[in-house]
Amino acid sequence: xxxxxxxxxxxxxxxxxxxxxxxxxxxxxxxxxxxxxxxxxxxxxxxxxxxxxxxxxxxxxxxxxxxxxxxxxxxxxxxxxxxxxxxxxxxxxxxxxxxxxxxxxxxxxxxxxxxxxxxxxxxxxxxxxxxxxxxxxxxxxxxxxxxxxxxxxxxxxxxxxxxxxxxxxxxxxxxxxxxxxxxxxxxxxxxxxxxxxxxxxxxxxxxxxxxxxxxxxxxxxxxxxxxxxxxxxxxxxxxxxxxxxxxxxxxxxxxxxxxxxxxxxxxxxxxxxxxxxxxxxxxxxxxxxxxxxxxxxxxxxxxxxxxxxxxxxxxxxxxxxxxxxxxxxxxxxxxxxxxxxxxxxxxxxxxxxxxxxxxx
Amino acid sequence: xxxxxxxxxxxxxxxxxxxxxxxxxxxxxxxxxxxxxxxxxxxxxxxxxxxxxxxxxxxxxxxxxxxxxxxxxxxxxxxxxxxxxxxxxxxxxxxxxxxxxxxxxxxxxxxxxxxxxxxxxxxxxxxxxxxxxxxxxxxxxxxxxxxxxxxxxxxxxxxxxxxxxxxxxxxxxxxxxxxxxxxxxxxxxxxxxxxxxxxxxxxxxxxxxxxxxxxxxxxxxxxxxxxxxxxxxxxxxxxxxxxxxxxxxxxxxxxxxxxxxxxxxxxxxxxxxxxxxxxxxxxxxxxxxxxxxxxxxxxxxxxxxxxxxxxxxxxxxxxxxxxxxxxxxxxxxxxxxxxxxxxxxxxxxxxxxxxxxxxx
Numbered sequence: 051x052x053x054x055x056x057x058x059x060x061x062x063x064x065x066x067x068x069x070x071x072x073x074x075x076x077x078x079x080x081x082x083x084x085x086x087x088x089x090x091x092x093x094x095x096x097x098x099x100x101x102x103x104x105x106x107x108x109x110x111x112x113x114x115x116x117x118x119x120x121x122x123x124x125x126x127x128x129x130x131x132x133x134x135x136x137x138x139x140x141x142x143x144x145x146x147x148x149x150x151x152x153x154x155x156x157x158x159x160x161x162x163x164x165x166x167x168x169x170x171x172x173x174x175x176x177x178x179x180x181x182x183x184x185x186x187x188x189x190x191x192x193x194x195x196x197x198x199x200x201x202x203x204x205x206x207x208x209x210x211x212x213x214x215x216x217x218x219x220x221x222x223x224x225x226x227x228x229x230x231x232x233x234x235x236x237x238x239x240x241x242x243x244x245x246x247x248x249x250x251x252x253x254x255x256x257x258x259x260x261x262x263x264x265x266x267x268x269x270x271x272x273x274x275x276x277x278x279x280x281x282x283x284x285x286x287x288x289x290x291x292x293x294x295x296x297x298x299x300x301x302x303x304x305x306x307x308x309x310x311x312x313x314x315x316x317x318x319x320x321x322x323x324x325x326x327x328x329x330x331x332x333x334x335x336x337x338x339x340x341x342x343x344x345x346x347x348x349x350x351x352x353x354x355x356x357x358x359x360x361x362x363x364x365x366x367x368x369x370x371x372x373x374x375x376x377x378x379x380x381x382x383x384x385x386x387x388x389x390x391x392x393x394x395x396x397x398x399x400x401x402x403x404x405x406x407x408x409x410x
Numbered sequence: 411x412x413x414x415x416x417x418x419x420x421x422x423x424x425x426x427x428x429x430x431x432x433x434x435x436x437x438x439x440x441x442x443x444x445x446x447x448x449x450x451x452x453x454x455x456x457x458x459x460x461x462x463x464x465x466x467x468x469x470x471x472x473x474x475x476x477x478x479x480x481x482x483x484x485x486x487x488x489x490x491x492x493x494x495x496x497x498x499x500x501x502x503x504x505x506x507x508x509x510x511x512x513x514x515x516x517x518x519x520x521x522x523x524x525x526x527x528x529x530x531x532x533x534x535x536x537x538x539x540x541x542x543x544x545x546x547x548x549x550x551x552x553x554x555x556x557x558x559x560x561x562x563x564x565x566x567x568x569x570x571x572x573x574x575x576x577x578x579x580x581x582x583x584x585x586x587x588x589x590x591x592x593x594x595x596x597x598x599x600x601x602x603x604x605x606x607x608x609x610x611x612x613x614x615x616x617x618x619x620x621x622x623x624x625x626x627x628x629x630x631x632x633x634x635x636x637x638x639x640x641x642x643x644x645x646x647x648x649x650x651x652x653x654x655x656x657x658x659x660x661x662x663x664x665x666x667x668x669x670x671x672x673x674x675x676x677x678x679x680x681x682x683x684x685x686x687x688x689x690x691x692x693x694x695x696x697x698x699x700x701x702x703x704x705x706x707x708x709x710x711x712x713x714x715x716x717x718x719x720x721x722x723x724x725x726x727x728x729x730x731x732x733x734x735x736x737x738x739x740x741x742x743x744x745x746x747x748x749x750x751x752x753x754x755x756x757x758x759x760x761x762x763x764x765x766x767x768x769x770x
Contacts, residue, residue: 088611090710091710110698110699111609111610111611111698111699112610112611114608114609114610114612114738115609115611115612115613129698130698130699130700130716130717131716131717131718150516150520151516152515152516152517153515153516153517154515154516155512155513155514155515155516156510156511156512156513156514156515156516156519156531156533156534157512157513157533157535159516159519159520160510160519160531160532160533171516171520172520173516173517173520175517222589229582248474249471249474249475250471250472250474251448251471251472251475252474252475253475338470338471338489338490339470339471339490340490350450350451356490356491357490357491358491378474
């Protein structure tokens, strides 16, 4: 698999006239080699020239963590008193065009620019994004398995008590359930209750959930290298009429966007279809973010389902559809599933019930 | 506190002829403002000109998370279809010299370089590092509290069973204990048993710990914004003679380095003092990493205790002293405390017993 990906990356480098690809922290490196760089001040970097040998430059003390893959790269360890930027520069040769991992640290970007002054730097995603965006059957299967794992958690939460617990406690439960369900890592678990729900990326805190609260749970992690991401809504005890009405519109908006996600449709049209339903119900101004993001080895990646993105959907594109309604000081609502575009239409990977779950 | 830090940063910018400081992900931003940027594709960036108003550019959906600080910055939210790089470029004016956060993502560095073609880019650490390195009494107090919290865990672990549990299970226990002890975040918890100990950054896995194993536990997190980091060694049941002898040398090496950490001594001399003890015992080749790293709002920061770093220690410098011995295929040993340089000599912040703890 990695050998085949490497081959496709090299073909794309040739087409784009990129002489060397430099990958450090971020998802490109594990997607391409299975190895994930530690986000540390000690540089780990794959040096992949368009032709010739590939090197994985790595701190010597991390070398034991690397599974040797002679078919992919040679391990080039550096010692504590070596200069890893100079080492990468030597291995890169005299490139005119360098593509560097989008999340590489500024200190290494600036160092490499000084070391390779003749080179033009561009983003590695120009090389990798179009390849990573299209998931093959094995990747869709991994995304499906991760989705089903968080589906099961969303269903279990319907029978759990919410009132009297803090957001932080429910957050912790979600994290533990993701790990128990086979995720190697919990990436996030937003629990936003009552007025906190109006902050889309609310950090779960000490607020005690109480009767009448609307509670937004948005959680996901990484399982077999691929990500999950789901949002479901819970209400404690009785449901306010305004909440129920807004949620009914939101379910419709999400459904329309999912149905719009057919091969060939531009991403921005999928976004617009959710937005229209909310606008028609006079809720448009409260939907303050894009409709979705691509998902794969990274929790957020191309394609983004957002106004201005004219990329047409292709078979194997995987992305979230997650419209929301946020009323500052009062409550927030969001509904999110992962969807894959297929030749026979959109496939929802998440199957947990999408109603407003009433909990204790 | 933040107002005073901002003032000192501006003075240093003036001295270095830096026109604007741009801070995104990484520890400089929370150190300077209390706000931590989410590591996402949506740009959050503080734009701090050497004179004039400071702006916090932030995705609109994250704006509710920011505690307004009119004395520090103006919040400038951007919408999903805006170009945040162009926005930062406009707020930056026409700088000749830009200092950008060391961990800023390459995609934003390259975008800003294209937007501000007349500017020379350098690392923000040139501005902030010398300021962050020297901890005031409040910061030392926070580091001390974090150290005492993990000390208590290291002591508790002496009475816990190890044999029959996997590394991953002990890892999970350490993470939970750090959170229970008041850490807002567990940053890492290395549990490396038997031959896995020879990999300094071993990822805890499915290996079941057994009688006779040497187990390295290196764990730390963030508490009240400041980091903890401690390594202690455990042996299950009986202790091998070679392990005991090597550990005795290691304790001596660590003690010598701590004692060497007096104000005015270059960092590299502290490193050399640990290295000499191990070399004299013919263990030098098995000590494959630097002696330590600075610690503060970041788990690893300046000053690094490493050959080649001639920075003399100053009062308020805080750093780890953690020599190790790694025998591939057999075992690994490390002993780590956090130390602060003070006018009256080195202060160890960690006080948990440093002997080889015998556990079941």
